[in-house]
Amino acid sequence: MGDSTINLPAGLQRPGFRALDGLRGVSIAIVIIAHTFTPFLGSNYAGLIGVYVFFVISGFLITTLLLKERLQYGSISLKGFYIRRCLRILPVAYGFLLVLICLNYIFRLAIPGRSFITCFLFIKNLPVLQNFDWYTGHFWSLGVEEQFYLLFPILLVTLSVRNYKRLIVCLIVILPILSYIHTKKLDTDVPGFIYDAISWVVNLFGGGTVLILTGSLFSILLLTQNRFITFVNDKAPAISSLLLFIVSSILLYPTLPATVRLFSVPVFGFIVAFVIILNLKEEAIFGRLLEYGWMKKLGVLSYSLYIWQQLFTYKQPWHHAGKNGWLLLLNLATLLIVAILSYSLYEKKFLNYKKRFKRV
Template sequence: MKAIKVLKNNLSTDITTIPEIVKDNHFPSLDGLRAVAIMLVILYHFGANHFLRPFHILINGDTGVNLFFVISGFLITTLLLKGKMAHGQISLKRFYLRRALRVIPAAYLFLLVMILLNAIYKFGITGRSFAAAFLFYKNFPYQEEPFLGHFWTLAAEAQFYLFFPLLLSLNTKWYTVVLSVIVIAVPFISILGFYHVHFLFGNAFIKQATQIIMYSFWKGPFIILIGSLAAVLLFKGIIDIKNNKYSYLLSFLLLATALMISSKSFVFYTPYVCELGSAVLFVWVILLNLDKPNFLSTILQSRVMTKIGVLSYSLYLWQQPFIGNHVWQPWLSAFAGCSQATLLAVKLLMVFALALASYYLVERMFLKLKLKYE
């Protein structure tokens, strides 16, 4: 009871200081973690499991997306709280301008290119599908499709931007309480739904609500909230990672464990449970790599990893047209007879070339403009 009382008091306390580990303006380790995330997504989508299956190892692309989400929730909430500490309040206007300048230009460039290709090659992408991508509601409902399906993640991010920073700006205490309730309730409902517990499906309204939680809310917004809640708990002093004598190897082991349990080749893999576990482990990986240099942070802060991390958004946008072999991809027709290894290498070269062009010709220009609203 005493522990619960202490936790309750800590949850309700005001934030008065910025934690030492997040005082910097840039975190190279997070760029490196973004590189891990995007390579998980790309390698999964480009068929790397074909080469890994003999070793009983399978990459899960959703794990990479979830790592992106945890980083995003943690970093955005951290920046908002630092802004509140510096200026006495959160400027939602500046926040939304920064997010728009970060997300929209590169995303809309991709969509405009796809409109042109759709007109030329008759892919059959509908106007409704383009509208859902342009307006960031591709995850309601969640839609799998060859060329625009990945916009569900951008939709999830946009919906987080729209609602939760507003709540955070109004009341930090209630933000913490609301997120804590969500982080407890959503996995509980999702796991019960996965096992088809009767009371969740006996009523049409409850069934619909359960399916929205399991498929639309879980895939994106919920995982982002785990990262966001971690940031708030860090600022409130509830999470404390100081003086961890095992930290040099711990973050590497935690990352390896998170990747292992979220792989569908894991012998005890259970949907929702393993995804939740890996997301929580990702939080600790982030915190440990912000705290002090360690084995993993040395890798994450290497030049190659940070460069890939900086390109990760553009890479994510442009990898989608190269997914799989079951969809007609005219840009790969010249390589139709090649081995899977050659095709994988060609896809990687093409997507990196497109990402570099997108970043240096479009994205970087708007990122410089974004700095005016920091």
């Protein structure tokens, strides 16, 4: 299976990707609802569902765009890729952090300087460096994505598609096993230096990387016309993607044993990747729902909403809404206004500039 076997299905030949903005809209809505009602839910189970869907989308989308670029131009411009990623991620993230530094001083939020440093460097996800506070807590997911962007596009350029696929399949299989060993702390069965090595691998690639790799894998399987993927895509009924999305959320339920959830995360990723692929078909019921205008608009705003929501959901610097329904609604309405202004007046300027480096 070499690079010459890459083909673009009809659903990927258009500039945009059908239903992906709508799926982002669903994901950010789940995150915001989960963070708003954190005191009542007692866990962030629902929020993880939204973030994990974002991970799968990222892996699928980035890999597809890079392979489309290789197919069209014969090569991938890493310089162009990193410029586009910087223009997409950094302005809003750093803008939020600068605002938060001011709020930290004004409202005496006691956010330590170490938190800001780990956020600016996108290493908030590494447990050895974590200093958790609510207001920067969501930067752990940005750390996971940025570290993926730093390494795996280089591997995709360096390796053949076949060898890249083999590598990420190995990682998808091995990482949950290493996470299990790390969680169980099998020091008596594993030599100390090996356990230390496992800890570093889990800290660096755990907590979401498997899901991004799963999205990347399914992009390759779709573009290389894998027989099983093609069969499922052709034969699955129109309702299947909606049913799969509902089923996937059960796999992360917090009452499941922790060991089970270590291995249920990759399965969740596989199911969501199938959802993405099935939604590319025009007849997919879930895909049609996600194509509604307001769902797509919510998806377009999803990054700004995700970055700013930490100020308006569970804890607000200016007050704690708690169980006051009106204050909760006021904060959510303010969040929407801030996200719209952030996107329209700030983020969009960088996105327009980003188009100068767009190849596909």
